[in-house]
Ligand SMILES: Cc1cc2nc3c(=O)[nH]c(=O)nc-3n(C[C@H](O)[C@H](O)[C@H](O)COP(=O)(O)OP(=O)(O)OC[C@H]3O[C@@H](n4cnc5c(N)ncnc54)[C@H](O)[C@@H]3O)c2cc1C
C-alpha cells in the first residue's frame with residue numbers, strides 16, 4: 259500500500275520519478291526509509307500509452323518554456339519528459355557501461371584547452387558492483403545470463419556494412435528490454451515504438467517497476483503533478499523543507515530530513531539556482547559557482563542510408579544494435595573521446611523534417627517516398643566539459659508556476675567538431691559499403707537527449723558541486739541523484755550509470771540514516 | 777499480457793505487394809493511378825468551384841487552392857490524390873483558430889508569391905511557382921508552411937501506405953512474427 263505522510267513529518271524528499279529519482283526512492287523505501295517523491299508530471303495509465311509518436315509526445319513531453327543559445331535547437335534545447343517515470347517512458351533503453359578509462363578522463367586525455375576536464379572522484383571498480391546491480395534490476399540483455407535481443411532489419415544492415423568496413427565489435431547491444439518475459443513484464447514484440455512508451459512493458463521504465471514497488475513497501479508516497487519550486491534550509495544551513503505547487507495550483511510545503519534532486523540535469527540546476535537565499539545568494543550548494551556549468555550532452559548525429567532494397571526501419575526495438583569498435587581512447591584519430599554507432603529508426607515525419615532541415619521539392623519527396631529503403635544509425639560521441647556551457651536563469655521570463663525559466667547555452671568544443679567529422683565519415687562508409695544510393699547526415703537537428711554535468715562530482719569543492727556520493731559539498735543533507743553528477747560524459751548512453759550511481763547513493767544514505775546522521 | 781492474443785494474427789498490413797496489387801490497393805485508398813500523366817503534368821487538378829465547397833472558416837477558396845498547390849510543390853508525390861493536399865489546407869485552417877496572426881502571415885505571403893509570378897498563382901507554370909517559393913524560403917511563413925505540411929502529410933495514414941510506414945503495430949502483435957528481420961537482399 260502506498261503510504262501517506264503528513265507534511266509536518268520529516269521524510270527523505272526525492273524530486274523527480276525518472277531513472278535517478280525512481281530508483282533511489284525505491285531503494286530507500288525497500289530499506290524502510292520513509293520517502294515522499296514529488297513529481298511535476300502526471301501519472302499515465304497504461305491504457306493511455308499508444309503506438310503513436312505524435313500523440314505520446316503531447317502526453318509526456320516537458321513543454322514548459324526553455325530558452326537556449328549557441329548550438330542548440332532554439333526554445334527546445336533538450337528533449338525530456340514531464341510524467342511519472344520521467345524520460346524512462348520515452349527512452350530507448352540502450353545500457354552500455356562506461357569504460358574504466360572514461361572515469362579518468364583528465365589523466366587519460368591530458369590537459370585540453372578550454373575544457374574543465376577532471377577525473378571522476380570514483381573509479382570504475384567503485385561503480386562496478388552497482389553496474390551489476392543496475393543491470394539485474396533493469397534486466398539488461400547480454401548481462402547476467404539474459405540473452406540478447408534478436409537483430410531487426412536495421413541492425414542487419416548495420417552489421418553487414420560494419421563487417422565490410424572491418425569493424426568487429428557489433429551486436430544487438432545491452433538494452434533494458436526483455437527478450438522473454440521477466441520480472442512481471444512482457445517480452446519485446448518488436449513493435450518499433452520504444453520512444454512512445456512500451457505497451458507490453460518489455461522496456462524498463464520506473465513508471466511500472468520502481469514506483470509501484472516502492473508503494474508496496476508502505477514507506478513511499480508519490481505525489482504526481484507537484485512541481486517543486488524551492489528547497490529551503492534552516493539556520494544551520496541544512497535543507498529542511500521543500501516547497502511545491504500541487505495539482506490544483508496550491509503552494510505546499512513538505513518537511514524534509516534529506517533532499518535528493520533528480521530533475522534531469524537542466525531542471526536540477528535550475529531548481530538549485532532558484533533556491534537561493536541570504537545564506538546561499540548565488541543558489542543552493544553553489545559556493546563553487548559550478549551549479550549549471552560544465553553542461554554536457556554528447557555529440558549526437560544521424561547517418562541515413564538510402565539502401566538498394568527494403569529495410570523497413572520502423573520494425574523492431576530502436577537501439578538494439580551497436581558498433582563498439584570506435585569507443586576506445588585513440589588519439590591517432592585526431593581527437594580524444596570515444597564513439598558509439600547505434601541503430602535508430604524514425605517515422606516519416608521526422609525524416610521529412612530533419613533529413614535536410616530545409617529540404618523540399620521533387621528530389622526530396624522522392625527520398626521520402628522510399629522511406630522503406632532507409633537505414634539509419636545514431637552516432638554518440640563524448641563531449642568535453644566547458645565552464646561556459648551552462649544553465650542559467652532567465653532574468654525576466656517566468657513559467658506557469660512563476661519560476662524563472664532556464665536558459666541553456668551550449669557551444670561545441672573543437673575536439674567535438676573533429677570527432678563528429680570523423681564519426682560521420684565512418685558512419686557513411688558503413689552504408690556505402692553496401693551500395694547505398696545515397697547517404698545523408700543529420701547534424702545539429704536533434705534536441706539534447708543526454709544531459710550531464712550541471713552539478714558535477716569532484717574531490718575539489720572549488721571546482722565541483724558534489725562529492726563522490728552525490729552529496730553537495732555545501733549542504734550536508736542535500737543530494738543530487740541524476741546525470742548532473744557526471745564529471746565527464748564518456749560516450750555511452752548515460753542512464754545505466756545514473757541508475758548505478760543512484761543505487762550507490764542509496765547505500766550511502768541508508769548508512770547515514772542508520773547512524774542517525776540524517 | 778494483452779498483446780499475446782494478437783501475436784499470431786496474420787500479416788495484415790504488409791506493404792511488399794506486387795506492383796499490380798499495389799496499384800489496386802492504392803486506388804482503393806483514394807490514390808490516383810501511379811504515374812498518371814494528368815497528375816504529373818500539373819501539380820494540382822482542382823478548380824475554384826470545388827474549393828468553394830471546402831467549408832473552411834478562415835481560408836477562402838483562392839487562398840485554399842494556393843496553399844494546396846504549395847503543399848504539393850513542397851512534397852510532390854505524383855501518386856497522391858489532391859485530397860491529401862487539401863487536408864493540409866484544412867489543418868492550416870484549424871491552426872488559424874488558434875493563431876490569430878496566421879491569416880495575415882499567409883495572406884502577405886500569398887501577395888508576395890502572386891507578385892513574383894505576375895498575378896494569377898494557379899495560372900503560373902511550375903518552374904515559376906518553384907522560383908517564387910525559393911524567394912521566400914528563409915521567411916517565417918515558409919517555415920510554418922513546410923512544417924505544417926510535413927505534420928499533416930506525413931502523419932496521414934494514406935501517405936504512410938504510400939511510403940511503406942505501417943503505423944501502430946501493437947494490435948497486430950508487433951513485428952516479432954511479421955517481418956522485423958525479413959530483409960532478403962544482404963549477402964551473408
Ligand atoms: C528520445 C530519447 C531516447 C533516450 N534513449 C536513451 C537510451 O537508449 N539510453 C540511455 O541511457 N538514455 C537514454 N535517454 C536518456 C534518458 O532518458 C535519461 O538519461 C534519463 O531518463 C535521465 O534520468 P533522470 O532521472 O535524470 O531524469 P528523467 O528521467 O527525465 O526524470 C526527471 C523527472 O523529474 C521531474 N522534475 C523535474 N523538475 C522537477 C521539479 N522541479 N519538481 C518536480 N519534478 C520535477 C520531471 O518531470 C521528470 O519526470 C534517452 C532520452 C531521450 C529523450
Ligand code: SF4
Pocket residue numbers: 435445446447448449450451452453455456457458459460461574575576950
Ligand atoms: S520494440 Fe519492444 S521494447 Fe520497444 S516498444 Fe516495442 S515491445 Fe517495447
